[in-house]
Amino acid sequence: MTDSGESSWREALLTYRKPEVLALVFLGFSAGLPYLLVFSTLTAWLRDESVSRSAIGFFAWVGMIYSVKVIWAPIVDNLKLPRLHAVFGRRRSWMLLAQFGIVAALLGMSWAGPERLALLSLLAVMVAFSSATQDFAIDAYRIEASAVVHQAALSAGYILGYRVALLVSGAGALYAAEYFGWATSYQLMAVLGCVGVLTTLIIRRPARELEDQNQPLTAPETSIKRQRLKFSQLFIEPISDFFGRNGRFALFLLTFIAVYRLSDITMGIMANPFYLDMGYTKIEIANIAKGLGFGLSLLGSFLGGLFVVRFGLLKTLLLGAILVAATNLTFAGLALLGPDLLLLAIVIGLDNLSGGIAATSFIAYLSSLTDTRYTATQYALFSSLMTLPGKFTSGFSGLVVDGFGYSYFFIGTACLGLPAVMMVLILIRRQLRGH
Numbered sequence: 012m013t014d015s016g017e018s019s020w021r022e023a024l025l026t027y028r029k030p031e032v033l034a035l036v037f038l039g040f041s042a043g044l045p046y047l048l049v050f051s052t053l054t055a056w057l058r059d060e061s062v063s064r065s066a067i068g069f070f071a072w073v074g075m076i077y078s079v080k081v082i083w084a085p086i087v088d089n090l091k092l093p094r095l096h097a098v099f100g101r102r103r104s105w106m107l108l109a110q111f112g113i114v115a116a117l118l119g120m121s122w123a124g125p126e127r128l129a130l131l132s133l134l135a136v137m138v139a140f141s142s143a144t145q146d147f148a149i150d151a152y153r154i155e156a157s158a159v160v161h162q163a164a165l166s167a168g169y170i171l172g173y174r175v176a177l178l179v180s181g182a183g184a185l186y187a188a189e190y191f192g193w194a195t196s197y198q199l200m201a202v203l204g205c206v207g208v209l210t211t212l213i214i215r216r217p218a219r220e221l222e223d224q225n226q227p228l229t230a231p232e233t234s235i236k237r238q239r240l241k242f243s244q245l246f247i248e249p250i251s252d253f254f255g256r257n258g259r260f261a262l263f264l265l266t267f268i269a270v271y272r273l274s275d276i277t278m279g280i281m282a283n284p285f286y287l288d289m290g291y292t293k294i295e296i297a298n299i300a301k302g303l304g305f306g307l308s309l310l311g312s313f314l315g316g317l318f319v320v321r322f323g324l325l326k327t328l329l330l331g332a333i334l335v336a337a338t339n340l341t342f343a344g345l346a347l348l349g350p351d352l353l354l355l356a357i358v359i360g361l362d363n364l365s366g367g368i369a370a371t372s373f374i375a376y377l378s379s380l381t382d383t384r385y386t387a388t389q390y391a392l393f394s395s396l397m398t399l400p401g402k403f404t405s406g407f408s409g410l411v412v413d414g415f416g417y418s419y420f421f422i423g424t425a426c427l428g429l430p431a432v433m434m435v436l437i438l439i440r441r442q443l444r445g446h
Contacts (some may be wrong), residue, residue: 014393020186022200026028030043030214031156031214032168032191033168034156034168034210034213035149035153035156035168035169035172035208036168036169036171036172037171037172037207037210038149038152038153038169038172038207038211039149039168039169039170039171039172039175039176040172040173040175040176040203040206040207041110041113041145041149041176041179041204041206041207041208041210042142042145042146042149042169042172042173042174042176042207043172043173043175043176043177043180044094044113044176044179044180044200044203044204044206044207045113045138045139045141045142045180045204046077046142046176046177046180047177047181047184048117048138048180048184048197048200049070049074049119049135049138049142050071050073050074050135050279050280051279051280051282051283052180052181052184052185052283053070053135053180054067054070054217054281054282054283054284055188055283055286055287055296056125056188056193056196056197056291057125057284058100058283058284058287058288059068059188059193059287059293060125061062062125062128062381062412063409063413064281064284064408064409064412065409065410065412065413066409067280067281067284067409068280068281068405068406068407068408068409068410068411068412069406069409070132070135070280070406071280071402071405071406071408072402072403073132073135073136073139073405074139074398074402074405075399075402075403076136076139076140076143076323077139077142077143077398078395078398078399078402079321079395079399080143080144080147080294080395081391081392081395083144083216083295084147084391085138087144087147087148087151088147088151089104091104092104092105092108099152099211099216100216100217102148102151102152102155102216102217103148103152103211103216105144105145105147105148105214106145106148106149106152106207106211107208107211108141108144108438109141109142109144109145109146109148110141110204110207110208110211111208112137112138112140112141112144113138113141113142113145113201113207114201114204114205114208115137115206116135116136116137116138116141117134117197117198117200117201117204117276118197118198118201119134119137120134120135120138120197121193121194121195121196121197121198121201121227122194124193124194134253142421145207146369151267152214152217153169155217156217156373163311164436174305177305178301178302178305179200179203180200181297181300181301181305182297182298182301182302182305184196184197184199184200184299185293185294185296185297185301186293186294186297187199188293189292189293189294189297209270215423218275223383242367249382249389249392250392252382252384252389253380253382253389256382261364263434263437264380265396266434267431267434267435267438268377268393268397269396269397269399269400270400270427270430270434271328271332271369271373271397271431271434272369272370272397272398272401272431272433273364273400273401273404273427273428273430273431274335274336274339274374274424274425274427274428274431275335275339275362275366275369275424275428276398276401276402276404277404277405277424277427278339278342278405278408278424279405280405280406280408280409280414281314281405281408281409281417281420282300282377283296283300284409284412285342285346285417286300286355288417289349289350289355290346290350291309291352291355295352295355299352299355299356299359300359301361303356303359303363304359304360304362304363306365307359307360307363307364308363308366308367309367309369310364310367311363311364311365311366311367311368311370312367312368312370312371313367314364314367314368315327315331315367315368315369315370315371315372315375315407316375318330318368318369318372319371319372319375324372324375324376324379325376325435325438325439325442326439327372328369328371328372328373328376328435328438329432329435329436329439330368331365331368331369331370331372331373332369332428332431332432332435333365333428333432334361334364334365334368335369335428336425336426336427336428336429336431336432337365337425338361338365338366339362339420339421339422339424339425340422340425341357341358341361341362341430342358342362342417342421343417343418343422343425344358344418345358346416346417346418347418373397377390377393377394377397378390380393381393404427408420411423
């Protein structure tokens with residue numbers, strides 16, 4: 012350490028060699044693996060097996076589980092699992108329960124297949140519920156595993172693992188399905204889910220959890236009072252604080268949060284069925300939509316951060332909203348022109364680039380709305396509101412495609428982006444007036 016208390020570059024780099032950081036890479040992989048397997052990869056499987064687009068659209072509602080996971084967060088945070096808790100502790104016991112649920116449900120999905128659509132949907136719900144539960148446990152483990160100074164490195168390890176998992180469950184699953192079939196592909200994904208199980212068995216209990224375990228037990232009445240206080244701190248105080256700071260304008264802000272990503276989330280569920288219906292192979296989709304798209308999404312995220320610094324947050328939000336709506340129109344054009352790999356690469360590239368800019372700037376905006384006393388809870392509520400309307404409306408996307416065709420569907424999703432554009436303009440005008 013230097014005299015000022017800052018770490019040297021060498022000490023900072025050595026942080027990434029800590030066992031906790033390495034563990035978060037593998038836990039991030041475990042967290043990211045299930046997401047696409049109940050979203051875009053699943054829709055590709057369903058459409059490849061000739062499931063109707065209307066039915067595929069309703070599978071978008073499985074993703075709503077991620078949007079409402081804050082509801083059972085206090086249970087994961089406080090409930091001790093019988094027997095498992097004594098052996099593994101609070102965080103690792105919940106992680107193991109969720110990871111076994113993911114692996115079992117993925118194996119069940121490989122057995123059920125589109126031929127047993129009702130069972131497949133229930134198993135997809137089980138994957139999503141277990142995955143959302145695992146997210147809580149891993150986040151809690153990350154926070155308790157090391158000091159604040161190391162949290163950025165832990166987060167970086169987690170994000171790296173998560174991104175790799177998205178590639179594996181996206182492009183990797185499509186490659187496996189092309190060469191071995193969809194059932195085998197999901198079985199391979201289930202085997203990869205064991206990465207999280209093995210990591211959880213190897214890692215140690217967080218030091219903070221061990222300290223809490225050694226604290227003396229409180230009386231039942233005191234415990235009840237503490238739970239009531241915790242509920243108030245978790246839900247009531249953060250909400251009342253937000254309305255107290257923003258007054259009636261809080262309703263406008265909440266509406267803006269709900270509609271900003273409505274356009275791209277609604278469109279997303281039909282992307283893979285669209286590619287397959289256009290005649291592209293699973294390998295082509297994997298190479299372009301997952302490979303090229305992944306890289307340009309990262310570039311878009313980088314540019315989003317750069318634009319926020321250079322031009323300001325609200326102007327970047329406006330740019331992102333306009334670009335997302337405009338790129339949905341390019342999908343409509345692609346639907347009319349017919350299959351062309353170069354055009355597909357251009358359209359997907361623009362879509363992921365604009366999505367990265369919009370998502371990065373919007374995350375920054377949501378963060379700016381939080382109070383430092385309630386950052387985690389307010390951000391969790393905002394992020395849930397951000398995705399829930401889009402997940403709900405995307406459930407009807409298949410009905411729209413079956414009724415009017417892909418081109419009109421994409422034009423419709425572009426129109427869903429117009430309220431976000433108008434509301435950002437209102438925010439800019441309000442800022443110029445000094446509010």
